[in-house]
Amino acid sequence: MKPGEYLLRQGQNLEHLYWIEDGFCTVSFTAANGRRFSHGRFSVEDRLYGEMEFFTGKPIQFDIRCDSPVSVRVIPNADLEALLVQYPHVGIWLSQSLADTYQEVMDRMTSHFMYPLAYNIAKDLLLRELGNKPAIQFERVFKEAERFGCSERVYRRAVSQLIEQGFAEKRGRELKVANKDKLERYLAEEEER
Incomplete structure (x- = not known):
């Protein structure tokens, strides 16, 4: 096809x-x-x-x-x-x-319901960094927002939060992990809340 x-x-x-x-x-x-x-x-x-x-x-x-x-x-x-x-x-x-x-879908959906959007975006970034998910991102922001079930505006706000806190950075048209250790600590803290 x-x-x-x-x-x-x-x-x-x-x-x-x-x-x-x-x-x-x-x-x-x-x-x-x-x-x-x-x-x-x-x-x-x-x-x-x-x-x-x-x-x-x-x-x-x-x-x-x-x-x-x-x-x-x-x-x-x-x-x-x-x-x-x-x-x-x-x-x-x-x-x-x-x-x-x-099981895979329920794990992903439960995470989307139980944790903030920034956490889910950060976790997705980390999984890509570790090679546990394909290193593919959509080039258009609205496509990324659709993956997280939110509007483009809400997605951009969560990404800005991750960038401001030093967890992520923009490289060209892609969002990448800025500091892996710091990002892992953030995810662990969110999971403990």
Whole structure:
């Protein structure tokens, strides 16, 4: 698939699943009021999309858009059903995959609810610095704000706070860790509050 094409569109019914062999995708949700939340841009390799909707029978929950050329295999629903009947261990693998995804998303969402925006931005920066998340940031501020579920103005205010406190700095169009030790102390203090 080409950059800009959608694998799945929010609100539509699932016609088939996609096995992504390689590429970059953005996962986002648009609320009825027009506000968008982006789960970010992901480097995807050997991952199935559409499995939640396959099992629940509900409409597609998120937009999944290609951000690069994406190598993909289309899996008709009926083929996956037959595969699960013939090879039950595939169902176990899918269950584990769904549980991992659920746990990851719940950890991220809980952090967004329980800690201030500046903390979540700082933690994201640190994870990128440590190599635990891909070193990819959107070049436009509104895209970064969408990843944290806030407006551009609120995002800029939180980033300014991190810069003023010496935790982060701007390098070109990217936000980077200014002082790793100081940033780690800040995160630990926020977690203890």
